[in-house]
Amino acid sequence: MGIRTRHTGRRFGRVTALAAGAVAAGLLTAACSGTGAGRAEPPAKDWAGLRAEARGQTVNLFMYGGDEGANSFVDEEVAPAAEKLGITVRRVPVADTQDAVQKILGDQRAGKDSGGAVDLVWVNGENFRTGKQAGLWLCGYTGLMPNQKYLDRSDPTLTQDFGTPVDDCETPWNRARFAFVHDSARLPQPPRTTAALIEWIKKNPGRFTYPAPPDFTGSAFVRHLLTAGAAGTRPVPAEYGEDAYDAVAPALWKELNALKPALWRQGTTHPKDQSALDDLFADGEVDMTMTYNPAGVPALVDKGRFPATTRVFVPEDGTLGNTSYLAVPRNAAHREAALVLSDLMLSPELQYAKARPGGWGAYPVLDQDRLPEEWRRKFAALTTPETMLPAEELSRGARPELSGDWVGPLDKGWKREVASAS
Helix, strand or coil: CCCCCCCCCHHHHHCCHHHHHHHHHHHHHHHCCCCCCCCCCCCCCCHHHHHHHHCCCEEEEEEECCCHHHHHHHHHHHHHHHHCCCCEEEEEEECCHHHHHHHHHHHHHCCCCCCECCCEEEECHHHHHHHHHCCCECCCCHHHCHHHHHCCCCCHHHHEECCEECCCCCEEEEEEECEEEEECCCCCCCCCCHHHHHHHHHHCCCCCCCCCCCCHHHHHHHHHHHHCCCCCCCCCCCCCCHHHHHHHHHHHHHHHHHHHHHCHHHHCCCCCCHHHHHHHHHCCCCCEEEECCHHHHHHHHHCCCCCCCEEEECCCCCCEEEEEEEECECCECCHHHHHHHHHHHCCHHHHHHHHCCCCCCCECCCCHHHCCHHHHHHHHCCCCCCCCCCHHHHHCCCEECCCHHHHHHHHHHHHHHHHCCC
């Protein structure tokens, strides 16, 4: 039995250290009092005790392996910082976060309630929802974490993940915004709106494509077109329903099929993921790529993968935005270290390290007004490389993601109605 707390967690920022210790004892006892075979229930402990227990453990961190910036950040910044706490980080790359969730589900079906192979997952909304419905995640611990005090717990993007209540079952890590990337030397003036983008694609055959859903980025591109009303559809309700799908999806498939002849290789094939699309862009085969982490673009330029004339743009009518999280499986073998590592990755030190120029570039989730003055000044002094847009400009017009329930039907619909269409 895993703990399934359902409180909002907003009160934790005001919990005193003493009270937090008491809460910790209760929650950790509950968290570990499962029906797991072969795992002794560890003693209740406060955060200091948890850190002591975490020392010497190795965290198997499952995360999408196609983001070079993310991989480098974990290897070069997170792992050394964790080592100072006596924790070893073993990054386990996966092609899709769903692979990690399936592994946890497999353990659960096999009755493995403890000693699981996955300790921590960089999770997106759809997979978080799947895991939450299946009772895979450890919940009710975020109020114990020292660095949670730097979060604005009234921010709806931190309480809802793709329309699924977070409910203290995951820790925010990055803010993200869907954006397009172009080479200003080849394309000085990118389209200003989504409608203009569609027209540009049709007038420039072979110079644009997108990853095939269910790849995360390709799936986001399809949702962007849908929510932007590019297919001439009416507003899309955030909550999924078959009637809503039937009302909006046909026009979307019609528009995407109309685009196929103008796509790279006439739309007969698509890049398998964002990394493959990035390769086409870097090789000059297409004029744009796309990403849900535009802050990572400067690092790709610095490494020489993208030309120095690379620029990021978002259509004036807006694109999707969300927050990504870290989740601990209920049956994690090294849950103490996974919790400590989650908190460490939320710290001002590591949030700053990934936001600074030359780092990964991912947007921090911390509320600047809640930071100590020293860190407030450091974050305020961050400069925006020419290859990027300022954070406030990227935030302007961001649209919230649809409920995660939309993702599966849209991905399957694209495969059936677009990929398989002649």
